[in-house]
Amino acid sequence: MTKEPEVSQGRRRFIGWGLLSSLSAFTAMLIYPVVRFVMPPPIAESVQNSVKAATVNELKPNSGKNFPFNNKPAILIRLPNGEYRAFSAVCTHLQCTVQYREDFKQIWCACHNARFDLNGNIASGPPPAPLESFDVNISGDDVIVSKPS
Amino acid sequence: MKTYRIVLVLILLTGYFAAGQENHCITCHQELDASLALPVSEMKDGVHFLSGILCNDCHGGDPTTDDPELSMDPAKGFVGTPQFKDIAILCAGCHSDAVYMRKFNPNVSTEQYSRYQTSQHGILQAQGDIKVATCTSCHGVHNIKKVSDPTATVYPVNLADQCGKCHADKEYMQEYGIDTQQLEHYKNSVHAKMLYDQGDIGAPTCNDCHGNHGATPPGITSIAYVCGNCHMIQQEYFTASPHKTGFDEMGFSECGECHGNHDIQQTNDEMLGVDEPALCINCHDSDSDGYAVAMKLRTDIDSLKAVIGIAEKMIFDAQKAGVEVVDEEMNLAKAQESLVHYRTMIHTFSKEKVNETFKAGLESSDNAYKIGQQALKELSNRRILLIIMVLLTLLVATLLIFYIKQKENHIH
Amino acid sequence: MKVEKIKNWFNERLDFSGIVKFSEKKVVPVHKHHFWYGIGGITLFLYVIQVLTGILLLLYYRPSAESAFESVEFIMTSVKYGWLIRSIHSWGANLMIFFLFIHMFSTFFMKAYRKPREMTWISGAFLLILALAFGFSGYLLPWNKLAFFATKVGTEMAAVVPFIGHEILIFLRGGEEVTGATLTRFFGFHVALLPMVTAIFLLVHLLLIQAQGMSVPPSLTPEYEKNPKSMKFFPDFILRDAVGWLLVLGLLGVLAAIFPWELGEKADPYASAPSGIKPEWFFVFLFQTLKYIPGKILIFNGESLAIMGIAVGIVIWIFIPFFDKRAQAGKPSPAFTVIGIFLVLYILVLTAISYIFD
Numbered sequence: 006m007t008k009e010p011e012v013s014q015g016r017r018r019f020i021g022w023g024l025l026s027s028l029s030a031f032t033a034m035l036i037y038p039v040v041r042f043v044m045p046p047p048i049a050e051s052v053q054n055s056v057k058a059a060t061v062n063e064l065k066p067n068s069g070k071n072f073p074f075n076n077k078p079a080i081l082i083r084l085p086n087g088e089y090r091a092f093s094a095v096c097t098h099l100q101c102t103v104q105y106r107e108d109f110k111q112i113w114c115a116c117h118n119a120r121f122d123l124n125g126n127i128a129s130g131p132p133p134a135p136l137e138s139f140d141v142n143i144s145g146d147d148v149i150v151s152k153p154s
Numbered sequence: 155m156k157t158y159r160i161v162l163v164l165i166l167l168t169g170y171f172a173a174g175q176e177n178h179c180i181t182c183h184q185e186l187d188a189s190l191a192l193p194v195s196e197m198k199d200g201v202h203f204l205s206g207i208l209c210n211d212c213h214g215g216d217p218t219t220d221d222p223e224l225s226m227d228p229a230k231g232f233v234g235t236p237q238f239k240d241i242a243i244l245c246a247g248c249h250s251d252a253v254y255m256r257k258f259n260p261n262v263s264t265e266q267y268s269r270y271q272t273s274q275h276g277i278l279q280a281q282g283d284i285k286v287a288t289c290t291s292c293h294g295v296h297n298i299k300k301v302s303d304p305t306a307t308v309y310p311v312n313l314a315d316q317c318g319k320c321h322a323d324k325e326y327m328q329e330y331g332i333d334t335q336q337l338e339h340y341k342n343s344v345h346a347k348m349l350y351d352q353g354d355i356g357a358p359t360c361n362d363c364h365g366n367h368g369a370t371p372p373g374i375t376s377i378a379y380v381c382g383n384c385h386m387i388q389q390e391y392f393t394a395s396p397h398k399t400g401f402d403e404m405g406f407s408e409c410g411e412c413h414g415n416h417d418i419q420q421t422n423d424e425m426l427g428v429d430e431p432a433l434c435i436n437c438h439d440s441d442s443d444g445y446a447v448a449m450k451l452r453t454d455i456d457s458l459k460a461v462i463g464i465a466e467k468m469i470f471d472a473q474k475a476g477v478e479v480v481d482e483e484m485n486l487a488k489a490q491e492s493l494v495h496y497r498t499m500i501h502t503f504s505k506e507k508v509n510e511t512f513k514a515g516l517e518s519s520d521n522a523y524k525i526g527q528q529a530l531k532e533l534s535n536r537r538i539l540l541i542i543m544v545l546l547t548l549l550v551a552t553l554l555i556f557y558i559k560q561k562e563n564h565i566h
Numbered sequence: 567m568k569v570e571k572i573k574n575w576f577n578e579r580l581d582f583s584g585i586v587k588f589s590e591k592k593v594v595p596v597h598k599h600h601f602w603y604g605i606g607g608i609t610l611f612l613y614v615i616q617v618l619t620g621i622l623l624l625l626y627y628r629p630s631a632e633s634a635f636e637s638v639e640f641i642m643t644s645v646k647y648g649w650l651i652r653s654i655h656s657w658g659a660n661l662m663i664f665f666l667f668i669h670m671f672s673t674f675f676m677k678a679y680r681k682p683r684e685m686t687w688i689s690g691a692f693l694l695i696l697a698l699a700f701g702f703s704g705y706l707l708p709w710n711k712l713a714f715f716a717t718k719v720g721t722e723m724a725a726v727v728p729f730i731g732h733e734i735l736i737f738l739r740g741g742e743e744v745t746g747a748t749l750t751r752f753f754g755f756h757v758a759l760l761p762m763v764t765a766i767f768l769l770v771h772l773l774l775i776q777a778q779g780m781s782v783p784p785s786l787t788p789e790y791e792k793n794p795k796s797m798k799f800f801p802d803f804i805l806r807d808a809v810g811w812l813l814v815l816g817l818l819g820v821l822a823a824i825f826p827w828e829l830g831e832k833a834d835p836y837a838s839a840p841s842g843i844k845p846e847w848f849f850v851f852l853f854q855t856l857k858y859i860p861g862k863i864l865i866f867n868g869e870s871l872a873i874m875g876i877a878v879g880i881v882i883w884i885f886i887p888f889f890d891k892r893a894q895a896g897k898p899s900p901a902f903t904v905i906g907i908f909l910v911l912y913i914l915v916l917t918a919i920s921y922i923f924d
Binding site: 016017020021023024027028030031034073076077078099100101102115116117118130131133 | 352354384385386387483484487488490491494495498543546547549550553554556557560
């Protein structure tokens with residue numbers, strides 16, 4: 006009879022501690038994902054309405070830069086007079102990615118030699134429609150490109 | 155010629171000053187019956203009338219009097235209906251005069267007549283042929299509209315039919331011994347589809363390849379340059395390729411040999427390669443270099459399409475399961491672009507030149523595929539994580555049951 | 567003994583003695599079927615999980631046609647453990663309704679609805695309707711093709727109600743058709759209106775249970791009265807409850823891991839419906855029933871008659887305590903047991919037919 010309580014004592018303590026430690030691990034396991042969840046991810050919004058395309062003075066006048074906007078290529082150009090413009094970089098012909106050409110100061114598509122003027126309108130070549138244009142705003146040191154309002 | 159021009163200008167000036175006065179040609183003729191009144195009603199829509207150029211400016215005569223003897227007096231320059239052989243010269247009287255035309259449009263061209271003289275129509279007409287086209291045959295007589303006017307006979311959408319009035323008429327063209335199927339073929343083409351169905355007036359019609367005033371078919375050795383006016387890149391590649399000299403030597407029609415001339419269809423990958431209905435094997439035997447190039451070009455395209463397809467499926471599956479696919483999509487777009495690029499580059503007909511594009515395409519779709527694989531791996535990682543969580547839960551539950559049982563025993 | 571100090575601090579300000587005494591006295595009858603007493607607790611546990619995961623999802627979800635699907639995609643792909651919270655919420659909803667049905671039928675078969683617990687049953691019936699409304703409104707929120715058409719078909723049923731059917735349809739849809747307006751409206755129902763009304767009914771339901779304790783089924787009452795065994799609610803029964811809750815949590819984890827909830831494709835109001843559109847599983851037996859009703863019964867529109875019939879059935883079900891006279895008297899009531907069995911079989915068979923053959 007005296008042996009039984011001893012065995013149960015050992016078992017009791019094992020179960021007690023086992024329960025406590027596993028319960029703590031369990032609670033931590035529950036809390037951890039919730040804490041990670043409530044801290045927002047790096048891209049804070051589901052639908053990007055605006056994005057920082059470049060820093061001011063990153064682009065010299067008469068140059069361009071391609072950047073992603075809503076998972077699609079977009080292009081930021083700086084005109085010879087210093088003004089910024091931004092367009093969708095998806096060519097309206099067969100969806101190749103366009104680029105800025107400093108030599109003839111137009112937006113050019115390498116696939117079939119299409120050219121767009123600095124307003125995104127078709128200058129020559131096969132595209133059926135102009136490039137979609139975006140709004141550009143300077144905010145402090147950033148050049149922000151956003152969907153047209 | 156010069157005398158005639160001066161006379162015409164004087165008449166014009168008279169007409170100009172007389173503009174404030176009534177033009178009796180018009181007022182008389184509109185009272186007459188059908189065939190004589192028609193020119194008046196037709197005129198009213200025309201560009202000449204709107205610019206103040208009236209009957210007497212072409213037909214001569216004196217519009218200030220309503221006496222037929224005086225107004226239609228040859229002494230006053232009246233010529234009546236001009237003879238066929240004189241029409242071009244009559245029009246050229248104004249339209250070749252840059253100084254004169256500047257008044258109406260500083261930029262309008264004035265070389266139409268000199269071009270016409272080099273054209274097949276002009277050459278035959280100078281020899282006395284009255285069946286060929288002259289100015290009025292295409293532009294109309296009294297109701298000539300500006301070329302940019304959609305109701306003009308020579309507006310791009312209307313032009314092919316205008317040419318077809320003669321060139322599609324078998325009987326009419328019989329004595330010239332040239333084909334009359336061109337209009338029908340053209341209407342079947344991808345260019346016609348763009349022009350008529352999509353309303354894209356940038357699409358070529360007869361005059362864009364043959365010229366309008368200087369209308370002549372492009373010669374065999376210049377076809378690539380003509381097509382190259384729009385299809386610049388393909389022309390560049392073709393001209394540098396072995397096909398250019400080869401085709402020219404054998405009298406083949408450069409672009410037309412594979413693409414046709416009037417009945418040009420939308421290209422497809424089947425035209426390339428060594429299996430029917432590919433065009434390459436029409437010339438290249440299975441032991442030739444050309445055959446090997448054709449085979450590589452087609453196999454490359456098929457491979458690119460296949461890997462892009464696989465990557466696309468992966469994106470679709472991952473997306474549906476809710477896994478992030480941003481970078482994958484960008485890579486896929488790049489791969490697609492390489493494919494578009496490759497299809498243009500085949501005109502180099504060179505295994506070496508296309509290789510870089512091919513490799514780029516493979517690399518992009520490979521990247522997309524890898525990212526997709528990673529995404530799906532992430533899915534299975536999640537499962538492992540959750541299974542661990544489930545095991546931990548079961549552990550706690552089991553220990554809890556032991557705890558409960560133990561409490562019961564302890565009580566009893 | 568920090569715990570003692572804290573207890574004293576509260577006791578000097580509030581009198582908890584009543585509550586403490588009640589908790590110590592609260593017991594649960596122990597008999598052959600006492601296992602079923604835990605099912606209601608599991609349903610409640612799942613509701614709490616829904617509220618918690620729902621609140622978390624609210625941090626990122628956007629209730630407009632233009633951004634709803636994208637925001638759910640964002641949660642699934644970009645937010646850390648978003649996929650987990652979302653899958654738990656979607657599976658939790660289904661588990662909650664599943665256990666709710668089990669709880670409802672177990673209390674039915676145990677005749678727990680008899681005097682003095684009629685109000686508990688009635689408030690429970692309303693909780694059932696509220697839960698189904700939660701399910702229906704929540705299903706649309708991801709704005710995918712499947713949900714869009716299921717909502718279209720479901721709300722179409724409303725129009726069949728005589729006289730006011732069309733008005734009900736307009737109220738539900740926020741217009742003639744299912745549009746972004748429907749989405750916003752359903753969102754309002756799902757996160758504000760329904761939780762508020764549910765809180766009230768839940769409070770009534772739980773208070774009644776605390777006040778009246780657990781019911782012992784009539785068939786076991788004679789035996790129980792001879793030898794009344796019971797266990798303390800705190801801590802014995804609640805520990806057992808906890809095991810159940812842990813297992814349910816584990817089940818949720820397994821489901822989220824092996825069958826993650828799909829995003830689907832974004833809804834397109836102008837596309838045609840894919841074939842085989844069904845409402846969610848808990849409505850399927852009703853949907854299938856309607857398919858078998860002939861177009862016209864005598865001079866009446868078949869569907870309208872069927873829906874009216876179902877409505878009448880629901881009303882009877884809500885007030886079943888007053889129909890079962892024998893149970894009211896504390897006597898075994900086999901007739902109603904048979905009705906219950908028939909109902910369960912009907913639901914199972916029609917649901918099965920719909921999934922196997924259609």
